Amino acid sequence: MKKKFLIHFLLLTILTSTCFSTILVKTVNSTFSSSTSLSQIPTISGPQSIIVILVKFRDLENIKSRDEIKDVVFNQLNEYFKEVSYGNISLTGDITPVWYTLKSVKYYGSGTEKLESLILDAVKAADKDVDFRNYQYIMVVHAGDNQDKSGNPDDITSFSSKGNKYPITTMEGRLSFGVLCLAELDPIGPYAHYLARTFGLPRLYNAAKVSSGSYDNYVGEWDLMAHGLWANNGSTPVHPSAWVKLQLKWMPQNKIVEVKDDDENVFKLSPHEKLSPSNIHAIKIPSTNKTYYLIEARAKIGFDKYLPDEGVLISYIDESKSDGEGIVKVVDAHPETPTLNDAAFKPGDLYQNQAFKLTIEVLSLSNLTYTIRVDRSGKPIYANLTINTKYPNLTIKIDEKPFLSNEKGLINGTFRIGNHTIEAPKEIYINSSVKAVFIGWSDEDKNNPKTFYLNSNMNLTVLYKLQYFLEVESFGLSVNPSGWYDENSKVQISINPIIDYGNGTKILFSHWTGSINNSEASIEVLMDSPKTLTGLWKTQKKLFFTIEGLPNGTSIELTINNKIYNYTTPFTHSEWFDEDSIVEFDASPKIFFEGLNFYEFKFWKSSIKGNVSSPLKIEETDVITGVYAKNEASLETKFPELNLTIPLKSSLSLPKSLPENINLYEVFLYPFKFSRLTAAFAAKNLIFNIYLANLASTIVFSFLIGLIYVTPLTFLTIYIIKKKTRKTLKFKYLGLTAAAILALGLTLSFTHLNYLGLILTSIFFITLPSLILPVKFLNHKR
Ligand SMILES: [Ca+2]
Ligand SMILES: [Ca+2]
Ligand SMILES: [Ca+2]
Incomplete structure (x- = not known):
């Protein structure tokens, strides 16, 4: 609608202008015909005096009041021009006291509009009331609407003269005016435009x-x-x-x-x-x-x-x-x-x-x-800028806009000559343990973002240094050096290789594993790649060995994992062992004599596990105690394999009768058992030395065995041999052999208190009666 107004308005203004031009050429001197010339736009300043002539038509009454039109021109329009001229001009003047009635609106508005007639008729109607010498501009405001607004062809189109030199004959003479005509329904836009046209504006x-x-x-x-x-x-x-x-x-x-x-x-x-x-x-x-x-x-x-x-x-x-x-x-x-x-x-x-x-x-x-x-x-407005990032797909911000580097790490672009800001990532993570860290630009500027003046084609390189991640995991680090390090830098790792918790547990550094295999605790790491280091440690437990149940001053030989330690009671031996390792331990001798008493090793006990025995797996710190017991008479514990069950104290007598269903083994053992009883009795009551008692009982026992069981057989055997060979037996050799056996047996018995000694002694005393007696007898008989 608005556009339509405009077109109508503009079109008719052209026609109006043309019309006025024609009129002016006809009626006044020709100099005024070139009024479009820009050189003739005058300076407009000061009060601009306007006479507003109100007109209505025979067939059309005005709607608006005189005061409303007065307000439009001398308030609103005046305000407009005061503002746009910075106070250079103002609108003054008068408005006619009444609306003068002219011919019909169609007379002026239909077909070819009679614009000049309208102006002249209005001036004529007002002339008696107006002294036109007082005014520079004649503004006719008529009842009805502007054809540009209404679109009604019978309406009058608002218009103006070009410039303010339009001559009109009045009762005060022939005077020149700027002339314009508005409809009462026009807003101030057309008023302002047409008044400005009368100022000479094109x-x-x-x-x-x-x-x-x-x-x-x-x-x-x-x-x-x-x-x-x-x-x-x-x-x-x-x-x-x-x-x-x-x-x-x-x-x-x-x-x-x-x-x-x-x-x-x-x-x-x-x-x-x-x-x-x-x-x-x-x-x-x-x-x-x-x-x-x-x-x-x-x-x-x-x-x-x-x-x-x-x-x-x-x-x-x-x-x-x-x-x-x-x-x-x-x-x-x-x-x-x-x-x-x-x-x-x-x-x-x-x-x-x-x-x-x-x-x-x-x-x-x-x-x-x-x-x-x-x-x-x-000067050129653009220049080429090449940024070398050395990394592909890297985002660089130029004037806060992102640019992605190509596969060669380059960003090429054309940029305005002038100041630019460029920002590179401060860190580029190549992977989780390798990163590049911004260090500056190729022009030695280190600012990031940096501002620079691009005045010609320019190459700029972003400089990065590589950093590798060092990951260290270990006990004993006072400061964990894990972190990022410059490529080829050296990192000192110092570690306390022993941590003693003071409760019998300590850990010992074993070696580094991962990127470096090294058994030294404190090392220097060259960061030529990402490094991962794990310190491996082993746990040790402290074991205490002691002996109880022996009189002070007893010498003990303690053997631990094949190492021999000589101690005198009381003592405590302590030693660290790897956790879960096996320890073998022993204490000797197992038996000590003290007069008739003897102390015998019983068992090992742990402070936390009860009775234990070697070898032992080490799990906790522990006190291992070898327990000896003072043992007065239980000889059977010395020789449990002999199955001696006869209590010494309760009965030292032989059974009254042999048991029924007796077997040969038991019969054979009977003298043996007798000898043990003898030995025990002797040890307790006569000899006071278990060894000598044992030896004595063995001699007695062996002699009895030889006399009772073996002598008859050898006697018979030798008799038969002599009968057949009729030779004299060489007693001398037999005697030497027997003496050697006896010597060996006694030696072993004394030095080691072992069974071999006793057995050899036993053999001798068995042999003594069973060989010597028959030989002596038979040789003598001869
Ligand atoms: Ca446009
Ligand atoms: Ca018309
Ligand atoms: Ca007059």
């Missing part, structure tokens, strides 16, 4: 395009002299552009700077809705004397509240163009869309016209002020 929209129904591609909604008059449906028309304000000399000359050829500069540009005390409002970049670029900033402030957008407008000005032909062309920051609503440049945006050697860059925005770089030096 139409800035593309008249040809708009008349054909297209978007305006010159200025769009950025200017009162284009579609901006309809902002907020015409209730809040936007400001004129900087070019307009400069034409009218509203914008002071010190608010515009010029950038000459080969110049390069940075400016602070403030939006021109309000005059800035310090910043400029326009940058002029001249090309020819009629063409130049003009940069301005706009913000949604005051009457610019309904701008389509905010930002920096870059316009190309061609002052050789005419009204409606593109004197001002706003450069579209987003040419991909046909509308100019998105034409404003924002921070980071760049405009370039290489043919013009022009670069305009909006650097930043702060407190509504834009920092703008204008470069006409023709």
Whole structure:
């Protein structure tokens, strides 16, 4: 709807203008016909006096009151122009006391509109009440609507003269005015636009395009002299552009700077809705004397509240163009869309016209002020930047945007000449135990991120050093050195190789395993790769050996794992053993005599396990005690294999009768048992020495055996031999042999108290009667 209004409005304005032109050519001197010439836009300043002539029609009454129209013109419109002119102009004047009645509305509005008649009829109707000499502008406000708004062809289209030199004959004489005509239903947008036309301003929209129904591609909604008059449906028309304000000399000359050829500069540009005390409002970049670029900033402030957008407008000005032909062309920051609503440049945006050697860059925005770089030096704007990261698929941030390195570790790109920031990862984990650590850049800068000025093609290398992870696991470390180390650095690992817990348990360092096999506890590790070290330890337990049950001063030979220790009671032997190892231990002798008493080894006992025996598996620290017992008479414990069951004390007599079913073995043993009894008796009551008692009993026993069992057999045997051979037996040899056996037997018996000695002694005493007696007898008989 709005667009439709616009098209109608614009189209009819063209027609109106043409119409007036014709009239003016006919009625006044020809100098006024070239009113589109820009050089003739006058400076507009001070109070602008307006006579508002209210008219209604024979067939159409006004709706709005005189006071409402007065408010529109002398309050609202006045406020608008005071703002946009920075107080350079104000609107003064009067409004007619009544609505004068003219001919019918159709008379003026139908077909070819009779615009000149309307003005002249209105002036005529008001002439008696108005002294026209007091006014520069005649503003006719008529009842009804503007055809541009209503679309009704019978309505009158609002219009104006170009400039303020339109001559009208009044009762006060022939005077020149700026003339404009509005409908009572018009918002202030058309009032402002048409009044501005009477100031001499040209139409800035593309008249040809708009008349054909297209978007305006010159200025769009950025200017009162284009579609901006309809902002907020015409209730809040936007400001004129900087070019307009400069034409009218509203914008002071010190608010515009010029950038000459080969110049390069940075400016602070403030939006021109309000005059800035310090910043400029326009940058002029001249090309020819009629063409130049003009940069301005706009913000949604005051009457610019309904701008389509905010930002920096870059316009190309061609002052050789005419009204409606593109004197001002706003450069579209987003040419991909046909509308100019998105034409404003924002921070980071760049405009370039290489043919013009022009670069305009909006650097930043702060407190509504834009920092703008204008470069006409023709220097290159881009340069190649190559970053060598040495790692593929690495993300480097350039101006906070991520770039991924290729398989060669390179990032290539074209970047703006100027300052950039670059940030490389501080650490790159190649795997869980190898990482690269940032150390700097090839230009010796160590900042990360770093800022640098790119002024030409540039190569930059990110420098990393490798680090390897050292993992150490062991007891005995006062400080665990596990962590990351530079490649080829050396790490000292010192370890306390013995930890004694003081409770009979200690651990001993054994060796390192993993990346290094070394039995030294403290080592130096070269970090030429990731290393894992595990310290292996073994546990030792302390065992105590002692003896109880023996009188003090007894010599004991303690044998532990084949090592012999000589102690005198009381003593405690202690020794460390590997946990779970086997210890063999023994104490000797097993029996000690002390007079008739003897002390005999009984068993080993553990402080925690009860009775134990060698070999023993070591699990805990322990006290192993060899227990001896003072034993007075239990000789059977000395020779348990003999199965002596007869208690010495209770009965020293032989059984009264032989048991029934007696077997030969028992019969044979009977004398043997007798001898044991004898020995025991002797030991206890006569000899007081178990050894001698034993020896004595053996001699007695053996002699009896020889006499009773063997002598008859040998006697018979020798008798038979003698009968057959008739030779004399050589007693001498027999005697020597027997003496040797006796000597050996006694020696063994004395020195070792063993059975072999007793057996040899026994054999001798068996042989003595059984051989010597028969030989003696038989030889003698002969
Ligand atoms: Ca009409
Ligand atoms: Ca008059
Ligand atoms: Ca666009």
